[in-house]
Amino acid sequence: MPQISIILSMYSLRKHLLWVFAFVSLTFTMKAQTSWLETLGIDFDFDVPKPVVTYKDLIGVGSARHMSGNICVLYLFVGTETSQWSQDEIEATAQKLYAAEDWLKAEALRYGKKVEFHNYSIKRQLTDNNIPSDPFKPDAVNYPKTVLRRFGYNSNRELHNILLRKTNCQQFLVLIFPRIAGRCYASAVNRNMARNGSGRTLPECCMLYQISNDTGRELQVGRIAHEMLHLFGAWDFYAVNADDKERSDRAAELYPTSIMLRSYGDIAQRSIDPLTAWLTGLSRKEQEWYKELMPPQQ
Numbered sequence: 001m002p003q004i005s006i007i008l009s010m011y012s013l014r015k016h017l018l019w020v021f022a023f024v025s026l027t028f029t030m031k032a033q034t035s036w037l038e039t040l041g042i043d044f045d046f047d048v049p050k051p052v053v054t055y056k057d058l059i060g061v062g063s064a065r066h067m068s069g070n071i072c073v074l075y076l077f078v079g080t081e082t083s084q085w086s087q088d089e090i091e092a093t094a095q096k097l098y099a100a101e102d103w104l105k106a107e108a109l110r111y112g113k114k115v116e117f118h119n120y121s122i123k124r125q126l127t128d129n130n131i132p133s134d135p136f137k138p139d140a141v142n143y144p145k146t147v148l149r150r151f152g153y154n155s156n157r158e159l160h161n162i163l164l165r166k167t168n169c170q171q172f173l174v175l176i177f178p179r180i181a182g183r184c185y186a187s188a189v190n191r192n193m194a195r196n197g198s199g200r201t202l203p204e205c206c207m208l209y210q211i212s213n214d215t216g217r218e219l220q221v222g223r224i225a226h227e228m229l230h231l232f233g234a235w236d237f238y239a240v241n242a243d244d245k246e247r248s249d250r251a252a253e254l255y256p257t258s259i260m261l262r263s264y265g266d267i268a269q270r271s272i273d274p275l276t277a278w279l280t281g282l283s284r285k286e287q288e289w290y291k292e293l294m295p296p297q298q
């Protein structure tokens with residue numbers, strides 16, 4: 001009789017560094033590939049985000065539409081046979097996630113929006129020797145789906161509704177932490193997918209590698225916040241290709257502290273700029289130059 005343990009971690013903002021962990025241990029007879037979500041009544045038929053069609057298509061669609069209200073975060077750990085997460089590392093990474101969420105909450109509040117993150121994780125890590133490390137390789141696009149399937153999320157779009165019902169969240173997202181070097185990326189639902197129905201209830205997902213293969217740095221709090229903001233519709237302000245310098249320079253001039261321009265270093269020095277606030281639903285104030293700062297398609 002297999003046993004699946006779920007860590008339900010709910011973060012309280014009222015007290016500094018006070019974490020309430022409720023350990024829920026479910027023991028049940030499993031059919032092949034039964035997931036713990038199915039024990040909550042979830043029939044999960046997963047459909048994977050395609051690469052971004054246009055950045056504008058990310059605004060206001062998907063499972064993470066705007067940065068307000070109750071947001072459910074499902075975070076999962078993936079290692080390889082030779083690179084396994086230790087419990088201490090898992091805990092330290094979870095603390096980074098919570099710090100990123102704290103920062104997002106405080107920034108949202110500057111725009112008058114209240115956000116609460118409700119964190120859920122699965123205690124065991126997945127072992128996979130074929131974790132992709134480059135978001136532009138074809139297997140990377142499908143990888144969040146692969147991970148969710150391997151964790152037992154074998155069918156369905158009702159995940160959204162179930163989570164709404166069970167967790168009192170209006171939105172949710174999935175964060176995957178692979179214990180390898182790689183280039184972090186976000187798989188966000190776009191408007192086209194939402195229109196054809198596939199993206200309406202799809203969990204949006206980030207891959208957050210332990211080590212950046214661009215810089216060799218360990219995953220930083222700012223990077224987690226940056227990728228999460230992408231799921232809510234944020235654009236990159238750094239140059240995304242060789243022809244993108246002019247746009248990036250303009251963004252740097254207008255929003256020098258934006259986390260979408262630079263995500264490393266002390267997160268206390270970064271901010272959610274007014275355009276990112278507009279894209280992520282924190283602000284309604286639109287400026288005519290916003291469209292000029294839209295990144296080119298990659």
Ligand SMILES: [Zn+2]
Binds near residue numbers: 226227230235236
């Ligand atoms: Zn980015």
